[in-house]
Amino acid sequence: MNLRNSDRWVPRRRSTRNLIKAHSLIGLFSAALVVVLVITGWALNHNDGLALGARHIKNDWILDLYRISEKPGVQEISSQGLVLATIDDAVFLDAIFLLSTDDTLLGIASYNDVAHVFSSSLVRMYTEQGELIETAILPATISAVGALIDSTLVLELEGGGITGLSLVSFQLELPSTSLPTRWQAFAKRDNPSYPSIVAGWRERRLTLEQALLDIHSGRIFGSIGVWLVDLFGLLLLVLASTGLIVRFRRRRRRSHQIR
Amino acid sequence: MFGGRFLVLLVCAGFLIVPTPLFANDNLADEQSSYLGRVFGSAVPLPKTLWLKEDLKEQVVDILQHTPGFLRARYWSDGTTYVWVLDEIGKTQAITFAVRVAADRIEELDVLAFRESRGWEIKHDFYTEQFIGVGVNDDLNLDKPIDGITGATLSVRASKKVAQMALLFTRYVHKDIALAQ
Structure with a gap:
């Protein structure tokens, strides 16, 4: 108008x-x-x-903006023949993707064909196929995971002290034999045990x-x-x-x- | 004159910015221990597990409206009181609940860990107290209405689902015990 x-x-x-x-x-x-x-x-x-x-971004400029590296840093813990690997927040058991988590993982133990993945206050139990059986809260907050002696896993308590966790009763109890001094720790791996977890990692990292x-x-x-x-x-x-x-x-x- | 009005507008806008508290789960083990200690005293029973067999899993799927992310649930019971510690996703993160059930009715529902950035209001007593005395009907729906909280819809939904699951699991354990006898 x-x-x-x-x-x-x-x-x-x-x-x-x-x-x-x-x-x-x-x-x-x-x-x-x-x-x-x-x-x-x-x-x-x-x-x-x-x-x-379910759609992933493959544009290099955007992936660079997110600082998603072409060679991701793989960290691994090996125990009882199992390999727990992490890339950023993704966690793999052997080559099977388990979960994405911000929790700091401390170790792994296998008992009765169940893989127990430990963080400071949680234990996640998985089948050999990587299916989550259960997430349980630990009876105490821990800072390190040691070796499995019979059915008891040696743990270091947060704030000091060593204890054992029975993977049968899920109670804290000291193991019958002497305690080991070697704690599980993630180590950086340039050549991961399962290279398949790295293949295509960058392209799968960022969803739309x-x-x-x-x-x-x-x-x-x-x-x-x-x-x-x-x-x-x-x-x-x-x-x-x-x-x-x-x-x-x-x-x-x-x-x-x-x- | 305009400056004064503008200042008033800015102050009003400032009131709209509400801080969102976060409840971390860095002391989850202590939370659970103290909860169990409060319920069972010094004689905390050993934990037991309930495996989700096919028929039970179907009912859980009906409640959750999705496949459960676990194969078994953990509980503590002295024979009359059952405490279930269960997780359910609110929006994107798992919320950990402890539900105390006795005589097929909820005695207490508590949030042990809240990991979402919104919806934390479900931790408040005014909300959780609504679950006291609640049971489930034959359709596994809660038999009393639970008032929601604006802005916490998904957390409220998760808490209701967990309440239904805890009551279903307790019923299931009772049935197992009766069959065993």
């Missing part, structure tokens, strides 16, 4: 003119970010339908869901990105308020003109 010059509202106050300028500039800057947020938000809302968690979530929250640019998104949120608040103030002033002036 074309407005005649006489109909066009020209603010008289300088503060209002500045407000409109600021409103336009913020609006322009925000528009691009709103588009990004809306598209990523829509996609994440339909995460299951779009199977975003994670990338979209990080874009949506700003985390893709690290902690600064989060602050930028926060700042953008604040700008939207400013946009809303400047818009309201300008509208309020315009209406007030018009009502004055009518009178």
Whole structure:
């Protein structure tokens, strides 16, 4: 609709003119970010339908941005013929993927064909096929895992002291024989026992869901990105308020003109 | 004049930023020990396990609406009181619950470990106390309504599922004992 010059509202106050300028500039800057947020938000809302968690990003630039190395650092613990390996937060028993966890793993023990994977307060029990039998809370917090003597696993208690955990009764008890002094510890392996866990690791590391979530929250640019998104949120608040103030002033002036 | 209004807007916006407390699980062993000690006193029974046989697993799938991530559940019982320590995913992380059941009714539901970034309100007594005296009907639904918490929908859902599971498991153990006798 074309407005005649006489109909066009020209603010008289300088503060209002500045407000409109600021409103336009913020609006322009925000528009691009709103588009990004809306598209990523829509996609994440339909995460299951779009199977975003099952799609992996293979773009080198993005993978480099995430510092996902082409040669991941593999750490291993070997005990009783089992190899527990970790790559970042992924845990493998022999070549079988078990889980992703932020827990610090301390050791492994096999008893009655059940693999017991220990962290400081939890033990996860797996079948030989890598199926989780149970996650149990330990009777005490531990800091190291030793050897299995009969059915008792030697453990170092957090804060000091050595004890044993019966893998039958799941009670703390001292083993019958003398305690070993060698504790299990992860060692870095340039040539992992099961090279198959490394093959294609980089391409399987980042899902589309994670990338979209990080874009949506700003985390893709690290902690600064989060602050930028926060700042953008604040700008939207400013946009809303400047818009309201300008509208309020315009209406007030018009009502004055009518009178 | 504009500066003053703008300041008011900023202050209002500031009130919208609410800190989210996180409940870490770095002392999970102590949490469980003290919970069991509180329930059973100095005579904490040895833990037992209930394997999810095919028929039981089907019922668990009905409750959870997904395949359970475990093959057996751990519990402690002195013959009348049962304590189940069970995990269920809230949104992305497992929440660890302890549920005390006696006479097929929940006596207490506690959150031992909460690992999600939202929904921690289910740890509060005002929420967990709703489960006291709750049982399940023949359809394995809770026989009393549990009020939800805005913003904690998935955690609330997880707690209800765990309550149903604990009651189902207790019923199952009772049935096993009766058959054995």
